Amino acid sequence: MKKLNLLILATVLLSLFSCKQPKETDIKSEDMGIIPGADQTELYLSLLEGKNVAMTLNQTSRIGNQLSLDSLVSLGINVVKVFGPEHGFRGGNVYDSLDTKTGVPIISLYRGKRKPSEEDLADVDVMIYDIQDVGVRFYTFLATLHYVMEACAENDVELIVLDRPNPNDFYVDGPVLEEGFESFVGLNPIPILHGLTLGEYATMLNGEGWLANGVQCKTTVIKVKNYEHGMPYDLPIDPSPNLNTKQSVLLYPSLCWFEGTIISQGRGTDPLIAFTVLGSPELEEKYTFSFDVVVDPRFVFSDYDTVPVTHYGLDLRDYDTEIFRETGQLNLQWLIEMYKAYPDKDKFFRKDSKGEYGRFFRLTGTDKLYQQIVEGKTEQEIRESWEPALSEYKKMHKKYLLYP
Numbered sequence: 001m002k003k004l005n006l007l008i009l010a011t012v013l014l015s016l017f018s019c020k021q022p023k024e025t026d027i028k029s030e031d032m033g034i035i036p037g038a039d040q041t042e043l044y045l046s047l048l049e050g051k052n053v054a055m056t057l058n059q060t061s062r063i064g065n066q067l068s069l070d071s072l073v074s075l076g077i078n079v080v081k082v083f084g085p086e087h088g089f090r091g092g093n094v095y096d097s098l099d100t101k102t103g104v105p106i107i108s109l110y111r112g113k114r115k116p117s118e119e120d121l122a123d124v125d126v127m128i129y130d131i132q133d134v135g136v137r138f139y140t141f142l143a144t145l146h147y148v149m150e151a152c153a154e155n156d157v158e159l160i161v162l163d164r165p166n167p168n169d170f171y172v173d174g175p176v177l178e179e180g181f182e183s184f185v186g187l188n189p190i191p192i193l194h195g196l197t198l199g200e201y202a203t204m205l206n207g208e209g210w211l212a213n214g215v216q217c218k219t220t221v222i223k224v225k226n227y228e229h230g231m232p233y234d235l236p237i238d239p240s241p242n243l244n245t246k247q248s249v250l251l252y253p254s255l256c257w258f259e260g261t262i263i264s265q266g267r268g269t270d271p272l273i274a275f276t277v278l279g280s281p282e283l284e285e286k287y288t289f290s291f292d293v294v295v296d297p298r299f300v301f302s303d304y305d306t307v308p309v310t311h312y313g314l315d316l317r318d319y320d321t322e323i324f325r326e327t328g329q330l331n332l333q334w335l336i337e338m339y340k341a342y343p344d345k346d347k348f349f350r351k352d353s354k355g356e357y358g359r360f361f362r363l364t365g366t367d368k369l370y371q372q373i374v375e376g377k378t379e380q381e382i383r384e385s386w387e388p389a390l391s392e393y394k395k396m397h398k399k400y401l402l403y404p
Helices: 002-018 068-074 141-154 198-207 246-260 322-327 333-341 358-364 368-374 379-385 389-400
Strands: 053-057 079-084 105-108 126-130 158-162 219-222 277-280 290-292 310-315
Touching (some): 053 068, 053 141, 068 079, 126 141, 141 158, 141 198, 158 198, 198 219, 198 389, 277 290, 358 368
Parallel strands (some): 158 219
Antiparallel strands (some): 290 310
């Protein structure tokens, strides 16, 4: 067994240091010392040997230059099934199927159901959760972790979180989600920017008793090596189709709530510049910058994003995102500005089938921000309304930090 472990370690280390990541640009030099939990196989392979293993993962789940599923299967680990989140497994398929490379069954946690069933976990001893997060409440991998932990706790399955850095972990900001506004884009009372890695968030879910009926999930976190909160980190793999640049990842916390409005965030553009621009065809008289939306269903959010028409608005591709680090605040002014500029105020916020502004409420975690924007409240007035909940969260979340 000792020789086997040494062989496994040597195989993984060779993969790590001799291969390039499958991305057009390599990891930046300042990130070379950071080693995600998945790459530290010597810390968790012994927890998997002789057990039936399930994995919740996507295209960001890597050991060296390989998908972590492929690496673990090649090392003799008995992976019996894979659970795929939003955007699917291997970056595409979001439906139940068989993995064409390994033959492992894939169960979707996006189409049809959000939570593994008792039947799904009947033959599972250990679940691995290995997904790159971006540190924002409405990024759905956070909710998927919540539901996976609940299912594991309820079915006596151990969970191993292979932790990864949070590229937006240097600030905590935004309204704290209020009771009654829980959804797949926000399940728990946390602000938009929560300041945690997924490993830390898992410990919070247990510690705060937020899983259904207060169940506790037996969780092991394989920590990131050489990592501290606040360290700049360029993601080696795009976390989702519309977050395809460092700029989009850093702008995402301030732009995603526009999904609840008529304003386009650049989905369906060619070349793809999603979450680096804001605009609408109705703003031609207000702005000179323009971008064209084309019909590309891979990158759209709604029918509005597939209308091949020119949009006018804000170009944020060169916006200095260091401002977020300096101020410790997301940008609220863009939302205020775009509402003021839009000519038909009644159409600015999207209505759902019930004629309500549910999408915007779910993204912001409250109905108050909508009312404040409509009433013309200042940024200072709006931020004051986030207290004391925001300060209380900032104090509470420190109990769960695993990194300096």
